[in-house]
Structure formats: structure tokens, C-alpha cells
Amino acid sequence: MILPLMLDRVAYREIIKPLTLDIGAGPSTIILGANGAGKSVLMRLMHGLLSPTSGSIFWKERDASRVRRLQAMVFQRPIMLRRSALANVVYALAVAGVPAAEREAMARAALAEVGLSQLAQRPARILSGGEQQRLALARAWALHPEVIFLDEPTASLDPSATREVEAVIRAFDAAGTKVVMATHNLGQARRLGDEVIYLHQGRVLERTSAERFFSQPATAEAAAFIKGELPWV
Amino acid sequence: MQEFPGVLAEARLWQIVLLSLEVSLSAVALAAAAGLPLGAALAVARFPGRQAVIVLLNAFMGLPPVVVGLAIYLLLSRAGPLGAFGLLFTPGAMVIAQTVLILPIIAALSRQAVEDAWREYEEQLRSLGTRGVQAALTVLWDIRFSLVTVVLAGLGRAAAEVGAVIIVGGNIDGVTRVMTTAIALETSKGDLPLALGLGVVLISVVIIVNAAAFLIKEAAQRRYG
Numbered sequence: 001m002i003l004p005l006m007l008d009r010v011a012y013r014e015i016i017k018p019l020t021l022d023i024g025a026g027p028s029t030i031i032l033g034a035n036g037a038g039k040s041v042l043m044r045l046m047h048g049l050l051s052p053t054s055g056s057i058f059w060k061e062r063d064a065s066r067v068r069r070l071q072a073m074v075f076q077r078p079i080m081l082r083r084s085a086l087a088n089v090v091y092a093l094a095v096a097g098v099p100a101a102e103r104e105a106m107a108r109a110a111l112a113e114v115g116l117s118q119l120a121q122r123p124a125r126i127l128s129g130g131e132q133q134r135l136a137l138a139r140a141w142a143l144h145p146e147v148i149f150l151d152e153p154t155a156s157l158d159p160s161a162t163r164e165v166e167a168v169i170r171a172f173d174a175a176g177t178k179v180v181m182a183t184h185n186l187g188q189a190r191r192l193g194d195e196v197i198y199l200h201q202g203r204v205l206e207r208t209s210a211e212r213f214f215s216q217p218a219t220a221e222a223a224a225f226i227k228g229e230l231p232w233v
Numbered sequence: 234m235q236e237f238p239g240v241l242a243e244a245r246l247w248q249i250v251l252l253s254l255e256v257s258l259s260a261v262a263l264a265a266a267a268g269l270p271l272g273a274a275l276a277v278a279r280f281p282g283r284q285a286v287i288v289l290l291n292a293f294m295g296l297p298p299v300v301v302g303l304a305i306y307l308l309l310s311r312a313g314p315l316g317a318f319g320l321l322f323t324p325g326a327m328v329i330a331q332t333v334l335i336l337p338i339i340a341a342l343s344r345q346a347v348e349d350a351w352r353e354y355e356e357q358l359r360s361l362g363t364r365g366v367q368a369a370l371t372v373l374w375d376i377r378f379s380l381v382t383v384v385l386a387g388l389g390r391a392a393a394e395v396g397a398v399i400i401v402g403g404n405i406d407g408v409t410r411v412m413t414t415a416i417a418l419e420t421s422k423g424d425l426p427l428a429l430g431l432g433v434v435l436i437s438v439v440i441i442v443n444a445a446a447f448l449i450k451e452a453a454q455r456r457y458g
Contacts, residue, residue, distance in 0.1 A: 049356055068362055079357035082375045082457045091371075095362050125458030139361075 001025065002061035002070045002146050003178060005046060010055035015041045017202040018055060025146070027194030028179035030210065032186070034225060038202040039182035040076075043151045046180065047073045069096055073149040077156060078136035080124035085116060085135050088124045092139045110142035111135075114168045130161025137168050141177075148172060150181040154188065166192060186226060190214060198222045245407075250434060253411040256324055256398065257391035260331035261339075265384050268336045272343030273369040276351055287344065293337030298330075302400030305330040309401065322403040327411070330397040335387035342383040343373070350376045378457075381450040385443055392439050412438075 004024040011018045015038045023029060023046065031039050044050040045057060048068070059067045081088050089107035098106065111117050114134040119127065124135055133153055140148055150169065154162040169192055173179045183189055189196060193210040198219075205219045217223040275286065307313050309321040309329070320326045350372050358368050373380070395413035402409030404418060412435040419428035 044356075047360065049359055073360045075357065075360075079354055081371070082377070092361050095367070123457045 002059045002067050005059050005147070006057070007046070008056050008058075010045060010052040010057055012038075012041055012045055012050060012053050015202050016045065016052075019202075019204050021197070021204060021207075023147070023178070023180060025178050028173050028181065028192060029195050029197060030189045030193035031180065031182040031197045031199055032184070032189050032193075032213075032225075033182075033199035034184060036201075037199040039184070039199055040151050042199065043073070043149050043180070043182050047071065047149045049073075069143060070146040071149065072140035072143065072145040072147075073151065074133070074136045074140050074153050076152040078132050080127070080132055080135065082123065082125055084121050085124045085127065085131075086111065086120040088135060089139050089142050093142055096143055098143070106142055107138075110138040113141060113171065114138040115164070128161070130157050130164055133157060133161070133165050134168055137165070137172070141172060145177060147178040147180060150179065152182055152184070154185070155183075162188075186214075198225070200225070246431070246434070248407070249410055249412055249415050249431070250438060252324065252409075253392065253413070253435070254438065256327045256411060257331060257388060259328045260335060260391045261384060261388045263328070263332045264336040264339050264387055268339030268387070269343050269373060269380060269383075270370070271336075272340040272345075273347045273373040274366065275340070275344045276347035277365070277369040277372070287341075290337050290341045290344065294341050296334055296337065298334055298394040298396030299400060301334045302330050302397035305333060305397070305401050321401060322405060322409060324402070324409060326401040327398045327409060330401045331391045331394070334394060334397055335390050338390055339383055339387045342386060343380055346376055346379050346383060347372050350379075378450050378454045381446055385446055388442065389439065392435070 004022050007019060007021040007023075009018045009020055010016065031042060033039050041050065045052055048057075048071075061067050061070070081091060083091070086104070086107055089110050090103045093103040093106055094100070108117065108120065111120050114137050116131065116134055116138060119131060124132065127135060137153070153169070154165050157165060166188065169179060169181070173192070179192070181192065190210060196206065196208060196210050196213040197204055198206040198213065198217075198221075200219075200221045206213060206217065206222050208218070213222065214226060217226055275283070275290070305326065306321065308315045309318070309326050310316055311321070320329070347369065354368075354372050354375070358371060363371055393413065395417050398404075398409070398411055399414045399417065402411070402414065404410050404414040410418075412431050416428045416431045416435070419425070419431065
């Protein structure tokens with residue numbers, strides 16, 4: 001187990017104000033907030049793409065290579081390599097040091113998991129937006145990470161592609177992977193979230209169960225956000 | 234005096250065309266093999282003095298062919314450090330000179346192309362755990378279709394230059410005479426029709442090579458997106 005992840009008075013420039021947070025194994029965590037609240041930066045700090053300007057971030061697991069291997073991230077706009085869908089997943093496995101003989105079987109299993117088996121040989125760059133995002137999920141999932149960070153994975157997708165991606169995310173959650181997802185979409189937060197971290201101008205204003213967050217938000221900002229965002233759902 | 238287009242029927246002419254292509258394509262192959270990875274490494278690596286290296290590399294795109302020719306001449310001449318190989322006034326010397334001439338072009342342009350792409354790829358590759366040389370090569374391979382134009386820029390320079398090959402090759406009939414040196418010679422001899430005919434052939438060959446590269450690139454790009 002690499003979790004829990006601890007953030008101790010972590011700040012990043014002016015974007016994230018000093019915050020202390022722990023992310024444990026178990027139910028999915030939704031990081032909710034308006035555009036510019038610092039969701040993406042917080043995800044990148046946790047994933048290790050950014051270093052905090054102050055404070056410290058540490059995992060229970062001390063072995064840095066294990067930490068890297070057991071966590072993955074999917075971005076709002078996935079970057080696919082100019083090769084087949086299958087080769088994109090195989091590439092990720094190769095980088096992670098999986099022996100060559102095991103890569104293809106693992107990659108095919110991951111593609112099957114997201115429902116892309118029949119598109120395995122198709123060049124990744126010519127897949128649709130939703131297919132590319134599912135491929136990105138397969139690529140992240142192939143190593144069976146303990147925690148997966150999702151940064152607005154459906155923000156640029158249409159409703160049907162969004163449903164497919166959400167189904168995959170639910171399957172990961174059901175398989176025991178810790179899902180940490182940033183979104184500004186309240187409907188999605190309701191559908192996928194067990195607990196909500198509400199971020200406002202770089203500060204964590206609330207951390208509570210999704211149910212409670214939506215029924216009785218504790219802060220005026222959160223209440224306004226829920227109200228203001230409702231027409232979008 | 235030969236009249237154009239009667240000269241086109243001559244075997245001697247085609248020998249010159251063939252040698253030109255051999256020399257320039259060999260130089261492009263060598264310069265690409267070294268220059269593309271070099272450019273990619275420079276795009277991804279961060280080290281002190283990197284900006285100075287980039288400025289220098291960009292400046293070297295404009296190396297005067299005669300100066301490169303002279304430098305290679307000095308290296309390969311009997312008294313020079315590489316004189317023992319006896320390469321001066323051979324096609325080999327011409328390949329070396331043109332490789333030196335176009336290496337900066339290919340390295341500098343691929344550095345820019347990889348760096349632009351790197352902005353897009355960096356987070357994703359770092360997230361997957363790709364580092365260093367592997368990251369540079371991954372991006373290089375991923376933008377391979379754009380790099381065709383980079384390589385063609387090098388080929389254009391090699392096929393068009395006369396200064397370097399005339400100094401290290403010597404324009405020896407049947408041995409090191411290529412299209413550009415032949416054009417220079419025939420012009421100075423006053424055989425303008427032959428010079429002009431060679432010029433037309435040279436430009437045609439360059440267009441054909443570029444058209445072939447373009448078609449291959451387009452087809453591949455349609456296939457892989």
C-alpha cells in the first residue's frame with residue numbers, strides 16, 4: 001500500500017494556499033470547485049508533476065519507484081502517441097519496466113476493461129475524443145495502480161462519451177482502485193463521488209460525504225457554487 | 234559544344250546526376266542519423282549554457298559552404314590530421330563536407346520541432362515515467378512526419394551547394410564532378426546551354442525527391458493521424 005497520501009501545509013505559488021490534507025484508500029474522492037479554484041494544480045501536486053513551493057507531500061510508501069508505479073493520472077485532454085491504441089498501452093508498460101513478454105497480454109486486458117478491444121490496432125490519434133479518453137484510462141489502468149488521479153476527464157466530451165468514461169471510472173472504483181477526480185460538474189460529482197473536497201480560491205472549504213455536501217453545504221461559497229452550477233447539470 | 238536538350242542523352246550527364254544524388258543523399262542520411270537525436274536531446278535536456286548552444290547551432294545553419302570546404306580540406310589534406318586516409322578529392326570527402334554543412338540545419342530545426350511538441354507531451358510522458366533520452370526519442374519518433382520537412386531542408390542545402398564539394402572534391406571529371414560543380418565549370422567555360430541544361434536537371438531532381446517525400450509523408454499522416 002502506498003496510500004495514504006499526506007499533504008502537510010502544502011502551498012503552490014498563489015494558487016494553492018497552505019493546506020493540510022490526507023487521501024486514504026477506500027471510497028472515491030471528488031475535488032470539486034469552479035474554474036481557477038486550483039483543482040488541476042492540486043492534482044498535479046499530489047501526482048508529483050509539480051513540487052510545492054512550501055510544505056511537504058509524502059506517501060506512506062517510501063520507495064519512490066513503487067510510488068510512481070502504483071499511481072497514474074489521466075488528463076483532461078489525453079496525449080496519444082502516433083501509434084496504435086494497443087501500442088500506446090504497451091509503451092506505458094515498457095516505460096514502467098514490465099518484461100516485454102508480458103506487455104501485450106496486459107495491454108489487451110486493459111483495453112478489454114475499457115471496451116476498446118476491437119480498436120486495438122487502430123491508430124490512437126484518429127480515435128474519437130471519448131475513445132481516446134477511454135484509451136488514456138486503459139493506459140493508466142494497465143499497471144493496476146493503487147490510486148488513479150483524473151483531472152476533469154470528461155470536460156471536453158459529449159454526454160454519451162461522458163457516460164462511457166464514467167462507466168469505466170466506476171469499474172475502476174469497484175475493482176478497489178482509489179479514484180481521485182477533479183471536476184466542476186456537479187452531476188458527475190454526485191454520480192461518482194463518495195466524498196467531496198470543495199476547493200475555493202486555493203483553499204479547502206469543505207470535506208464531507210457527497211450526500212451531505214449536496215444536501216447541506218456548510219459554507220456559503222459551496223452553497224452558492226451548488227446553486228450556480230445547477231443549470232449545468 | 235553540346236546543345237541542350239541533346240546533352241540529356243549522354244551517359245556522362247547521368248553519371249554526374251547519379252554521383253550528385255549519391256553524395257547528397259549519403260550526407261543527408263549521416264546528418265539525420267546524428268542531427269535528429271542531437272536536436273531532440275537539446276530540446277529536452279536542461280543544462281548550463283544550453284541557450285548559448287542553441288544560438289550557436291542556429292547560427293551554424295548559415296555556415297558558408299566554402300568555409301566548411303576549406304576546413305575539411307585542411308583536415309583531409311596530406312599534411313592534415315586525417316590526411317592518412319587519403320580521402321581528399323574523393324566522393325567520400327564530399328560526403329563529409331556536406332554532412333558537416335547540413336548537420337546544424339537538421340539539428341537546429343529538429344530541436345525547435347521537438348521543443349514545440351515537448352510542451353504538449355511533457356506532462357503526459359512524465360506522468361507515465363518517461364525520462365531523459367527515452368523521452369527525447371519518444372517525441373522524436375512521434376513527430377516523425379514533421380521531421381520529413383526538416384530532412385528535406387538539409388537535402389536542399391546539400392544538393393544546392395557548390396563551394397564545399399568543389400574544394401574537397403576538386404571537380405574531377407568522372408570522379409568527383411557533380412551537378413553544381415559542373416554547372417560552375419560549364420558557365421566559366423562559356424558553355425551556357427550545357428550549364429543551363431544541368432541546372433534544369435538539378436532542379437527537376439530536387440522537385441522529384443521532394444514530391445516523393447511529400448506523398449509518402451501525407452499518406453503516412455493520413456494513416457496514423
